[in-house]
Amino acid sequence: MxxxxxxxxxxxxxxxxxxxxxxxxxxxxxxxxxxxxxxxxxxxxxxxxxxxxxxxxxxxxxxxxxxxxxxxxxxxxxxxxxxxxxxxxxxxxxxxxxxxxxxxxxxxxxxxxxxxxxxxxxxxxxPLVGLTSYQALVDIAKLSKGESILIHAGSGGIGTFAIQLAKHLGAKVTTTTSTKNISFVKSLGADKVIDYTSQNYLDEGAVFDVVYDTLGSNYTLDSFKVLKSGGRVVSIAGTIDSITAEQFGLNKFIRMILSFQARKVTKAAAKMNAMYRFLFMSPNGDQLEKLAKLYESGTIKxxxxxxxxxxxxxxxxxxxxxxxxxxxxxxxxxxxx
CATH class of the missing domain: 3.90.180.10 (Medium-chain alcohol dehydrogenases, catalytic domain)
Known part of the structure; x- marks a missing residue:
């Protein structure tokens, strides 16, 4: 084949x-x-x-x-x-x-x-984007009705699904995108759109209960600048935290290196009394069944x-x-x- x-x-x-x-x-x-x-x-x-x-x-x-x-x-x-x-x-x-x-x-x-x-x-x-965002927003962040979430890169594969899922969960959704995609992400349910070509999401201040970091790099650390005290940051592109490193079964030496690399993020989370988790999604047929029902009902497209x-x-x-x-x-x- x-x-x-x-x-x-x-x-x-x-x-x-x-x-x-x-x-x-x-x-x-x-x-x-x-x-x-x-x-x-x-x-x-x-x-x-x-x-x-x-x-x-x-x-x-x-x-x-x-x-x-x-x-x-x-x-x-x-x-x-x-x-x-x-x-x-x-x-x-x-x-x-x-x-x-x-x-x-x-x-x-x-x-x-x-x-x-x-x-x-x-x-x-x-499958991958659906399971990733379901596990990020439902399993880890436990996003609930009335909470405010920032989703980076709203027009991408992950973002388009995450916006729809967050709205289904009853959250107030803010997302970032470029000028040409503003109406597109609004059509998915975004309540507020930040045009990154002319606006800075950091100007929002510490207003979000959850930040879904899909970009990594500086965005991971900067997540804590817009997060409420006690909020949650879930990243799929940033620094690997100790819990995830252990789940991967990485040896102690590699985990020590990752822990050193994550020290700034760990410190920022502690200062905000916040939770930080890096998510590496897990295959899950039961969750795919749940997602299928959301698509069949028209809740997510x-x-x-x-x-x-x-x-x-x-x-x-x-x-x-x-x-x-x-x-x-x-x-x-x-x-x-």
């Missing part, structure tokens, strides 16, 4: 290659998905660039892609929830990364039936910027890396049935 593979660390055009690989063999609790659509996320091009070398060694070549929608081709003998022919979607476990492929293996517990009102492209736009064919998958990742996509970038692995 064909699969897009990372062959080395480096730039996108020279580090990715479509290769013929052996079709995977499933175990008792796994399913084999005949892939129809997949999608890229910023995490993918960061892996190619080598941004996560400290998290563990990679043996090249290795697959790329963490979102999949398709049809169940085969089920393991212990699988009860799914049958051959089911339309499903998943964010596979890291052991099975490589959804830019004609077939994908995933654990049954990491899989759910696709939202009944969505097609393969739309369903493939959901899929946002797709552009769809590429499988043979254009390298160009698709290059396009995403430019940082201008409004919503998700989809790769159609095969034509819809």
């Amino acid at each position: 064909k699969s897009l593979m990372i062959t080395k660390y480096g730039d996108i055009s020279s580090s990715l290659e479509q290769q013929e690989v052996t079709r995977p063999i499933i175990e008792a609790n796994q399913i084999l998905i005949k892939t129809y659509s997949s999608s890229f996320n910023p995490y993918d091009y960061k892996v190619v660039k080598g941004d996560f070398k400290a998290m563990g060694k990679i043996s090249f070549p290795i697959g790329i892609g963490r979102d999949v929608s398709g049809i169940v081709e085969e089920v393991g003998k212990s699988v009860k929830k799914f049958k051959v022919g089911d339309k499903v979607y998943s964010r596979p476990n890291e052991s099975f990364v490589g959804t830019m492929a004609e077939y994908v293996v995933t654990n049954d517990e990491d899989t759910a039936l696709m939202p009944s009102n969505l097609n393969f492209d739309e369903s493939a736009s959901i 899929p946002l797709i910027d552009k769809v590429f064919n499988f043979d254009e998958s390298i160009q698709a990742l290059e396009y995403l890396a430019k940082g201008r996509a409004k919503g998700k970038v989809i790769v159609k692995i095969r034509e819809d049935i």
Whole structure:
């Protein structure tokens, strides 16, 4: 079968290659998905660039892609929830990364039936961004009705989902974007929009109960400048905190280095009596079921910027890396049935 593979660390055009690989063999609790659509996320091009070398060694070549929608081709003998022919979607476990492929293996517990009102492209736009923001806002931040949240980069794949989810939870949503995307993010439910080309979100003052840091770098530390005392900062791009480092199973030496790097953030959080957590999302089929219901009810709508064919998958990742996509970038692995 064909699969897009990372062959080395480096730039996108020279580090990715479509290769013929052996079709995977499933175990008792796994399913084999005949892939129809997949999608890229910023995490993918960061892996190619080598941004996560400290998290563990990679043996090249290795697959790329963490979102999949398709049809169940085969089920393991212990699988009860799914049958051959089911339309499903998943964010596979890291052991099975490589959804830019004609077939994908995933654990049954990491899989759910696709939202009944969505097609393969739309369903493939959901798993990673949906699970990431659900776990950030519901599980960690515990965002509640009437609270105020700042969501950075509201027009991106994460932002477009997070705005809709935060509004569903009853929060007052402020987001940042560029001038051309103001009406777009307002249409998703944003109550206030900060145009970063002419405004500074730091001028808001300490008014937010929750800051969802999707950008990292200086934005992580600056989150505490706009946070109420006792507020919560959840980051998917900033400094890794000690709890997450332990969850990763990193050795003590690496954790010590990360702790040193996080000292400014840790100090800022303590000063504000605030919570800081770095989130590395976990695959979760039960949560995908909950998300499917939100899409089926029309509470959340899929946002797709552009769809590429499988043979254009390298160009698709290059396009995403430019940082201008409004919503998700989809790769159609095969034509819809």
